[in-house]
Amino acid sequence: MTGSNGHGATLAEKLLARAGGLDHVVPGQIVEGKVDLAMMHEQGAQTVAPFHQMGAERVWDPDRVVIAIDHWVPASTEGAAVLHRILRKFAAETHLPHFYDVGNHGICHQILAENGWVVPGDLAVGTDSHTNMLGAMGAFAAGVGPTEMAAVLALGQLWLKVPPTLQVRVRGRFGKGVTAKDLVLRILGEVKTTGATYKAVEFSGPTIAGLSMPERFTICNMTTEMGAKAGMVAPDQTTYDYLAPIAKHPMHPVQPDADAAYERRVDIDVDGMPPMVACPYSPDNVRPLPDVVREHVKVDQVFLGSCTNARIEDLREGAALMKGQRVAPGVRFIVSPASTKIYQQCLDEGIIQTFTEAGAVFTNSSCSACFGGNMGILAPEEVCASSSNRNFPGRMGAKQARIYLLSPAATVAAAIRGELADPREMM
Amino acid sequence: MKDVIEGRVWVLGDDVDTDGIIGGKYLTIIDPDELKKHVFEIALPEFADGARPGDLIVAGENFGCGSSREHAPQAMRAIGVGAVVADSFARIFYRNAINLGIPTIEARGVRALFEKGDTARIEMRAGRVTNLRSGAAVRFPPLPQHLLELLEVGGLVEKVRLELEHRKAAAGAVP
Ligand code: SF4
Numbered sequence: 001m002t003g004s005n006g007h008g009a010t011l012a013e014k015l016l017a018r019a020g021g022l023d024h025v026v027p028g029q030i031v032e033g034k035v036d037l038a039m040m041h042e043q044g045a046q047t048v049a050p051f052h053q054m055g056a057e058r059v060w061d062p063d064r065v066v067i068a069i070d071h072w073v074p075a076s077t078e079g080a081a082v083l084h085r086i087l088r089k090f091a092a093e094t095h096l097p098h099f100y101d102v103g104n105h106g107i108c109h110q111i112l113a114e115n116g117w118v119v120p121g122d123l124a125v126g127t128d129s130h131t132n133m134l135g136a137m138g139a140f141a142a143g144v145g146p147t148e149m150a151a152v153l154a155l156g157q158l159w160l161k162v163p164p165t166l167q168v169r170v171r172g173r174f175g176k177g178v179t180a181k182d183l184v185l186r187i188l189g190e191v192k193t194t195g196a197t198y199k200a201v202e203f204s205g206p207t208i209a210g211l212s213m214p215e216r217f218t219i220c221n222m223t224t225e226m227g228a229k230a231g232m233v234a235p236d237q238t239t240y241d242y243l244a245p246i247a248k249h250p251m252h253p254v255q256p257d258a259d260a261a262y263e264r265r266v267d268i269d270v271d272g273m274p275p276m277v278a279c280p281y282s283p284d285n286v287r288p289l290p291d292v293v294r295e296h297v298k299v300d301q302v303f304l305g306s307c308t309n310a311r312i313e314d315l316r317e318g319a320a321l322m323k324g325q326r327v328a329p330g331v332r333f334i335v336s337p338a339s340t341k342i343y344q345q346c347l348d349e350g351i352i353q354t355f356t357e358a359g360a361v362f363t364n365s366s367c368s369a370c371f372g373g374n375m376g377i378l379a380p381e382e383v384c385a386s387s388s389n390r391n392f393p394g395r396m397g398a399k400q401a402r403i404y405l406l407s408p409a410a411t412v413a414a415a416i417r418g419e420l421a422d423p424r425e426m427m
Numbered sequence: 428m429k430d431v432i433e434g435r436v437w438v439l440g441d442d443v444d445t446d447g448i449i450g451g452k453y454l455t456i457i458d459p460d461e462l463k464k465h466v467f468e469i470a471l472p473e474f475a476d477g478a479r480p481g482d483l484i485v486a487g488e489n490f491g492c493g494s495s496r497e498h499a500p501q502a503m504r505a506i507g508v509g510a511v512v513a514d515s516f517a518r519i520f521y522r523n524a525i526n527l528g529i530p531t532i533e534a535r536g537v538r539a540l541f542e543k544g545d546t547a548r549i550e551m552r553a554g555r556v557t558n559l560r561s562g563a564a565v566r567f568p569p570l571p572q573h574l575l576e577l578l579e580v581g582g583l584v585e586k587v588r589l590e591l592e593h594r595k596a597a598a599g600a601v602p
Contacts, residue, residue, distance in 0.1 A: 029571075053588070054584050054587040054588045054591060055592065056591060143519065145497045145519060145522060147527065150583075150584070154587050154591060155587060155590065155591075159574075159577075227518070229518060
C-alpha cells in the first residue's frame with residue numbers, strides 16, 4: 001500500500017527510532033531518546049538549579065553541549081547580566097568548552113548551523129522554541145523546558161512522544177524577488193498557527209530539493225509558528241556539501257520511506273506566487289504582498305534580522321537593493337546579522353558600508369529587535385516591517401504596535417519607500 | 428501520585444495562556460511561596476486566596492498556550508494543584524507540567540461537565556473523570572506507563588535523582 005495510508009516510516013519516525021535504539025516506532029509511542037546535541041541560551045540559566053537538585057555532578061558529554069547567549073548581547077539589563085554570569089560559572093564548573101560568549105556570539109540556532117553542531121540523523125534539543133530550525137539538517141530538533149534540559153545534561157536522554165507527521169510537498173519555481181520566506185508564509189497561511197500542534201512537519205518535493213541550506217533553515221524555523229514539535233527536510237547532497245567542511249560529529253543520515261504514513265498532506269505550487277506578508281497580529285494572517293501594498297501601509301521601523309532571515313545571503317540580497325538608495329525620511333532601519341561570522345563577512349563585502357551610508361543602523365549580531373526586550377522596541381501604534389518570525393501583540397514592544405512579517409528584500413523595499421512595497425519593482 | 432484523585436474543582440475556559448497563569452512581571456521570582464500568591468492572577472483572580480492544596484483545575488481547549496515559560500506549572504505546583512484536566516493542552520505546557528509532577532490529563536469534553544465548586548474524581552489508569560455531584564463522566568486515553576511512572580516518583584527532578592543514585596550504587600558495586 002502506498003500514499004497517505006502507507007505503512008512505512010516518516011522522517012520523524014525514523015529519527016526517533018534511531019534515537020531510541022528501536023527498529024520502528026509509531027505515533028503516540030513514548031521513546032527515551034539519546035540526545036546528540038543539547039543547546040542552551042539565556043534560558044539555560046534556569047537549568048542550573050534543577051541540575052543540582054537532581055544530585056548531578058557532571059554533564060553527560062561536554063562535547064555535545066553548546067551554550068550561545070544571544071537575546072541580550074552584550075548584556076543590556078542587570079537581569080541579563082546575572083543570567084550570563086550564572087551560565088559562565090556553570091560552564092566553568094562543569095567543564096563545558098563550547099561557550100559562544102560575547103565577541104564570538106550569535107543567535108543560538110545560527111551558531112549551531114554555521115558550526116556544524118547538528119548533523120543528519122541527530123536528535124537535538126535546545127532551550128529555545130525555534131530549535132526547530134536545525135531540522136533542516138535532516139535531524140529531529142525541538143525546543144524543551146529548563147527542567148528537561150537539566151535531565152538531558154545529567155543523563156543525555158529525554159522522553160519524547162512520537163508525533164504524527166504533516167507532509168508539505170512543494171513544486172514550481174520561484175519568480176524573481178520571491179523567496180523561501182514567502183513560501184513559508186504562504187504555508188502558514190494554509191496550515192495556521194495550530195495546524196501542526198504536537199506534529200512533525202516534513203518538507204519535500206522538487207522545490208524543496210532545489211533550496212539551499214540557508215533557505216531550508218528559514219522554512220524549518222517557522223514550523224514553530226505552526227505549533228509543530230519539529231520541522232525537517234530529508235538530507236541530500238546539498239546537506240552533505242554544506243556540512244562536509246564543518247560537521248562536528250559523524251553523520252548518520254536516515255530517509256523517510258516512500259510509503260510513509262502521513263497524517264495529512266499539503267501541496268503547494270509556487271509557480272506565479274507573489275511575495276507574501278503576514279499582517280498583524282498573527283503569523284498566519286497571510287496575504288499576497290501586492291494586495292497590502294495598495295493600502296499604503298506606512299512604517300516607522302524596519303528590521304532586517306533574526307534567526308529566520310539574517311544570514312549572509314539575506315543581507316547580500318538586501319544590500320543589493322539598498323545600494324545607491326536612501327532610507328526614507330522618518331524611518332528607522334535596523335540591520336542585525338545573525339552571528340559574528342556573518343558580521344565579519346558583511347564587513348569584508350562592504351555590506352555594512354552600504355547599509356550605513358543609506359541611513360540604516362547596522363548592529364552587532366544578536367536577537368536584536370526581534371523580541372521586544374533588548375533594543376529597537378516599538379512604541380504604541382507604531383508600525384514595523386520585519387524579516388523575523390512572530391508578530392503577536394507585544395512581540396516587539398508595545399501591545400498596540402503593528403508588525404508585518406516579510407522577506408529580507410521586502411523589508412529593504414519598505415525602508416526605501418517608507419511604506420510596504422513590492423521589491424520586484426526595484427529589481 | 429495516587430491512582431484515584433479526588434478534589435474540589437475550579438473551572439477555566441479556552442486558551443488560558445501562560446500570561447494568564449503567571450504574569451510576565453513575576454518571572455524573576457524563585458521562591459515558590461512568593462510565586463503561588465500570583466497564580467492565575469489574570470485568568471482566575473479569586474484562586475490564589477481561595478485555593479486549598481489538592482484542588483483541581485478543569486479547563487477548555489489549548490490550556491497553557493503562549494510562551495514556553497516553566498513558571499506557569501511551577502506556580503500551580505507551588506500552590507498545590509492536585510491535577511489539571513482540560514479538553515486540550517499546548518505542547519510545551521503539557522511537557523513542563525508532567526515533568527514537574529502535576530497529573531496532566533487531556534480529556535475531550537471535560538470542560539462542559541463541570542461548574543465551579545463541583546467535586547471531581549479522576550481515575551488515572553481506568554481513564555475516567557467523573558463529576559461526583561452530577562454523576563456525569565468522560566473517558567480519556569490513560570497516560571502511557573512511562574509518564575505514569577514519572578508522576579509516581581514526583582516528577583523529572585526526582586526521577587533523575589533516583590536514576591543517578593542507582594547508577595552510582597551500581598558503579599560502586601562493580602569496582
Ligand atoms: S532571533 Fe527572535 S525568534 Fe530567533 S531566537 Fe532570537 S528572539 Fe527567538
